[in-house]
Amino acid sequence: MIRSLLLNNPDAVRRAGLALILSLVTAALYGMGISSAWLGKMVPPLAGWLSESPALGRLLAAMLLALAIYANWKALRLLSRGWQIFGVWLELFILLMLFFYSFDLSLGFIAKKIGFMISQGVVTTLYISAISIAIATVIALVGAIAKLSKNGVIYGLATFYTSLFRGLPLLMQIYIIYLGLPQVGYVISAIPAGILALSLCYGAYMTEIFRAGIESIPRGQSEGATALGLSPAQTMGLVVLPQAMRVIIPPTGNQFIAMLKDSSLVSVVGVWELMYLARTQGQTEFRHIEMLITASMIYWVLSIGLELVQSRIEKRFGRFNVR
């Protein structure tokens, strides 16, 4: 009976569903402890009532906010897809900025420091990441081929390497390389130690990505190449890898973005990269939060840059697959 009632009254069901969602959002906002102060500011006559019955006031605030969100949703729905995406980004970005604004940041202090943050911090972060990414890619390629090898010794080396460097926290690896290598007589300075740790750690992760990519190419491809007389190296480089790239690039792009941010860990050994500056530049004037937020935004911008590069490369390697 309920079933036929539901089936035969689509409009009523739709409205009930909407009401349910709105009340859930309201309840969630209320539960999170929304404040009603803004209502008092916007409509002064309400202020008296608000202080008399705070609970009702907060409920009203939650309901109004839920309705505002709904109106916003409806408004965005009127736009075309491209503008919808832009609209969502814009609104969320403004909210994020309002959130930061609420910290009462000193923009003057940021303006004073940002030049140094970029010229010293960003440059160091970028070059540590870029060198590590390049080395990690080479390691991953060698590691993947080793992992596919029939030779037991080579396979053993490759599996031990990936297991160890995926198994230890990166922070630990940085300490071990920086503090441990001198113990065996090899003094290494902070930046090379950081690059070495990042390369080895990400090389281990990426070995798995490369191996999966290579294995995703059907056997017939390498057989076809072999039958034409191509050597194993030529088969890999000319036939298998170019095709495997399609599978390898998206997760590798993720790894690059992750590495960019994990490079912040080398700040623990005193490298003056972005994170180190973010922690130290604000100290003298007790402006920590300014520096941390600035550095965060810079990391974000850099990541977006990498995302764009990634999607361009993906398009290039996806080419032969479109009809």
Added chain:
Amino acid sequence: MTVQPEIQLENVHKWYGKYHALAEINLTVRQGERVVICGPSGSGKSTLIRCINRLEAHQEGRITVTGMELTDDEKTAGHIRREVGMVFQHFNLFPHLTIVENCILAPMWVRGQRRAEAIERARHFLDRVHIGEQADKYPIQLSGGQQQRVAIARALCMAPKVMLFDEPTSALDPEMVKEVLDTMVELAQEGMTMICVTHEMGFARQVADRVVFMDRGRIVEEGAPHDFFAAPQTARAREFLSQILH
């Protein structure tokens, strides 16, 4: 003076683990000869021709191809693969390369031809398999029959002395089978040494000098197509033929 056979297998055995995939294979193919191999599924036909260019390694016996013996030495295998073209059931074209790039890859990297020269030769062979206009497309943009003809052209670009075909038409829609078979017939008429695994009995009748029938890893029967189809000697072959020809 006896002419050296193009391909010679002497008492060849092959095992996959414990499974005896090829047993006591003796087969001689002279220059210009066309041999068709047939037999039930799993009888070792693919294994046999894949041993000839060492996509699979045999464990006992001797295989000699164009005068060179196949051993564990990868170099000899490489030399033999240059002289032996292979066409697969599923074409195995390289999807990231255009048709003409598929055809010039090995000539440039293995034979050391210059690009311009390789392209010219590739266009010649693509024209011969009637696919010249498609040279700059990607494999996925071609029909199955066209792709298989490209695969044949790609193999021919290496100027092989021998061509191996492993069921080249069995992955094709019926209406495309003929165009590929026609190409193979033309190739046979030009005197190419060919070994074809196929169940296309019309093709076997038309071009084969010899039909080899395999069962359970052995060559059970061998003879001229006319004799084999008209009067198969073994019960296994009779049964197989009755299934193939309905």
